Amino acid sequence: MQITETRISLVSRSNSRLRAYASVTFDDVFVVRDIRIIEGKRGLFVAMPSKKMQRNCLQCGFKNAVTNKFCGSCGTKLDPLEKPEEMQDAPSQQHRDLAHPIKTEFRDYIQEKVIEEYKNKEASESKQ
Ligand SMILES: [Zn+2]
Secondary structure: EEEEEEEEEEOOOOOOOEEEEEEEEOOEEEEEEEEEEEOOOOOOEOOEEEEOOOEEEEEEEEOEEEOOOOOOOOEEEOOOOHHHHHHOOHHHHHEEEEOOOOOOHHHHHHHHHHHHHHHHHHHHHHHO
């Protein structure tokens, strides 16, 4: 599988580590949008599109973040998570990837391509 097109939309928010969104086309037939390019402590990395995990309050049905201990709407105590110790170690568990590469090599390939396109885009924008 090859990346046949990459589109970058730069994000200019100084208070955010998010640098850009990418939409990537594979083999001219499949596109994945909302891939994020993030400035991490060890440089740029690419995050796959993800969904924020939520759970409904049993009392009022309000959608709460999975880390909430009490309902944000009615204050009802929410059941403890099944594996709370895991949640603490991995805050990313709050988000679940909607689409992601299974193999590390392919993840690296996507990351390399997207960051390269991001740098090109950033360079061409700053010339203007
Ligand atoms: Zn509630």
